[in-house]
Amino acid sequence: MAGIALVGYVLCVVAVVAIVWLIVRRRPQRGEPLAPPVRSLLDAARRRAVIAVVFSGVVIVALFVAGYFLNALVGLPVVLAPALGGAAGLLLYSATPPRVVVVESDAAREASLRRRTPLSFLPTSGASLLAVVVIVQIVFLIFTGVTSSPDESGRYRMIAFQTADSGSASGPYAGWFYGVPLLVTTVILVATTLLALWRVSSTPALPQRELAEVDAGWRRATNRIIVAISGAALLLQFGEVAVQSGLAIRNAYFDGVPTGWDTIGQVFEGVGLAMMIGSIAGLTLAALWAFTLPDLSLMRRTPAAARDGQAAVEGMPQ
Numbered sequence: 001m002a003g004i005a006l007v008g009y010v011l012c013v014v015a016v017v018a019i020v021w022l023i024v025r026r027r028p029q030r031g032e033p034l035a036p037p038v039r040s041l042l043d044a045a046r047r048r049a050v051i052a053v054v055f056s057g058v059v060i061v062a063l064f065v066a067g068y069f070l071n072a073l074v075g076l077p078v079v080l081a082p083a084l085g086g087a088a089g090l091l092l093y094s095a096t097p098p099r100v101v102v103v104e105s106d107a108a109r110e111a112s113l114r115r116r117t118p119l120s121f122l123p124t125s126g127a128s129l130l131a132v133v134v135i136v137q138i139v140f141l142i143f144t145g146v147t148s149s150p151d152e153s154g155r156y157r158m159i160a161f162q163t164a165d166s167g168s169a170s171g172p173y174a175g176w177f178y179g180v181p182l183l184v185t186t187v188i189l190v191a192t193t194l195l196a197l198w199r200v201s202s203t204p205a206l207p208q209r210e211l212a213e214v215d216a217g218w219r220r221a222t223n224r225i226i227v228a229i230s231g232a233a234l235l236l237q238f239g240e241v242a243v244q245s246g247l248a249i250r251n252a253y254f255d256g257v258p259t260g261w262d263t264i265g266q267v268f269e270g271v272g273l274a275m276m277i278g279s280i281a282g283l284t285l286a287a288l289w290a291f292t293l294p295d296l297s298l299m300r301r302t303p304a305a306a307r308d309g310q311a312a313v314e315g316m317p318q
Contacts, residue, residue, distance in 0.1 A: 049289070083185035123223060126231065134186060245265075
């Protein structure tokens with residue numbers, strides 16, 4: 001699986017660096033000045049998000065290099081790299097203390113009485129897609145586990161077909177050898193995603209009622225980045241395994257084996273390739289949204305709310 005993973009990672013890196021650099025370089029500068037407390041909070045939120053994206057990429061590359069040289073692990077670190085890298089970035093984000101606007105002891109703090117939860121500012125479409133990918137991946141891993149065969153060392157990472165006259169086997173195939181660790185790392189990734197979402201929701205709100213839209217804006221923007229990191233990791237992980245499993249099925253297939261297996265191999269390859277392309281898009285969006293988080297946080301404010309918010313923050317303690 002190392003060769004396919006290498007192509008996927010290279011495409012991800014090239015696409016993210018080129019597209020994000022061009023878009024961020026050409027984007028117009030924000031015209032509306034912000035008071036220091038709000039600017040500080042938004043800039044800190046951007047730094048945390050950017051660090052999470054970059055650290056995820058670093059861990060993925062490190063695990064890929066480890067898997068490439070540790071031949072005895074037959075590609076296992078490479079297979080697990082996307083989920084572990086995404087989880088590492090989200091864990092670092094959760095562990096980084098958030099910036100909080102300080103209010104003097106004699107000053108009043110205003111905030112909504114509505115309780116915030118990790119799901120309060122979650123992007124519905126992104127979260128739904130993430131849930132679908134998790135469910136489909138679990139079904140896929142169970143299927144490949146049940147249909148896998150052991151290799152010469154007894155590791156279930158092959159697909160084998162047998163007829164009355166002949167037989168054939170090919171790998172690496174997802175199987176239980178890769179499938180069980182992938183299920184575990186998927187659980188870890190989902191858990192760290194929920195932890196990061198909780199971290200966003202638990203950060204104290206901006207202390208002025210007029211800043212409610214700004215407060216909600218940075219939380220929505222950050223949650224989009226969190227979901228994009230998690231989604232890109234899952235798509236890359238699922239995609240590379242699906243493509244390699246499809247290739248293994250088609251390499252092992254021969255006349256006399258039910259033709260449905262050849263179709264399954266083609267479907268795995270096609271869907272896996274689409275998911276790897278989707279992971280590039282997800283990683284690109286995560287990086288782009290991270291770099292432009294302050295602007296995204298302010299995009300949905302109405303002009304009146306913007307004026308009221310600016311007037312409010314100008315009177316806040318510095």
